[in-house]
Amino acid sequence: MAAPGIFWLAAFFIFPLYVVLCIVFGQIDPLFRTPIPVWNPLQWDPTQFNYVLTHIVGENGVYGPAILRTFIYVFVASCLCLLIAFPVSYYVARLSGKRKGLLLALLIAPFWISYMMRMFAWVNLLQDDGLFNKVLSFGGLLHPDVKWLTGQPAVVVLGLAYGYVPYMILPLYAGLDRLSQPMLEASRDLGAARLSSFWRVTLPLCRPTIVAAVLLTCLPMLGDYFTSDMLSASPKTTMVGNLINDSVQSPGQTGQAGAFVMLVFIAALIPMLYYIRVTSRPDEVST
Structure with a gap:
């Protein structure tokens, strides 16, 4: 078999x-x-x-900064994804009630849109005359001179978090939805407060699910090159995926x-x- x-x-x-x-x-x-x-x-x-x-470390370590930068970006973006995805998944799986089906469909909706198109949307928002700078100008009162698309590490990290957070929400939802309800109720019957029950029962039960969700999110991030190309296109934010893409070409x-x-x-x-x-x-x- x-x-x-x-x-x-x-x-x-x-x-x-x-x-x-x-x-x-x-x-x-x-x-x-x-x-x-x-x-x-x-x-x-x-x-x-x-x-x-x-050529990773030492005098000729031209690849070292990109490799180190990749792990930093992936770590920070994965933490952001977890901070966003866990409350959303917990609410949909445990507290949404009859609206669970609708909310789950809305969570799956980003997969229907091309990743490239979603990154293009960020480019339109963050370009020099984009919506984000217009909001910062307060209707023309200020003149912000922020070049968001010229090698800003924060923009690349936020782009990674935005692009891959759906990959973390769905596994977390699946794991939280399968939690043993009698075990959770038993902790409350034994006198545990809501926060204590979550910290001492729910979170340990979710640990394998959290690890799986983080893996499913960070592994594709390690080879991502498109996000950095679209939102930066600068050597200051080069990742391992960019090194692979450049070497192949x-x-x-x-x-x-x-x-x-x-x-x-x-x-x-x-x-x-x-x-x-x-x-x-x-x-x-x-x-």
Whole structure:
């Protein structure tokens, strides 16, 4: 019965990952500057991977700031998403009553709109003569000279939070909606106040859901390049996704792009292992 899942994992995860490795440790055509994958691991050449590693830190650390910036942006944006998504999900799942279906449809609505179009909307709002600067001018009384689209880190972080917060709301809603109502009522019957019941019962029960929601949100953020391009287009806000995109489009640097992909994969593997550990704890307790 596990055969379909194993086939799916091998076809759409293990094999593509192996192809990336073959390109990273492969060769480059000297004439056309195209990648030549090397399928035999015994013949792999680590030159391109070592080049990326040696240019992260030290005197030649040109990639280090973008990598560090990516993790900072993703961390801050994920925290903003959690602060926004958890109250919304909690209200829809536990307190909305008959309006749950309508509110859930409204939460899903952003997925019907292209991510590119939503970012274009932010560009129109934040451009020099956009609505945001018009509001700050108080009807022409002031003349704010704020260039929002010229390398502002806060704008990129807010764009990431805006673009990916739906990915956090839906998992949180699903987890909160499945909470054991008798257990929550038992805490209140035993004398726990509403805030104490939430802190000592609801929140611990939601921990695996929160970890899963954060993972589903931050993992695509790590490879995002479109948000920075649209809302900044400045080297001051370059992320790992921009390095990957630029390397893919540059002749002879496809292997370096694969090296960045592998670094992102390794960084993402750590929280995924933590999620596996968190979700396995109830099974350990029950046994």
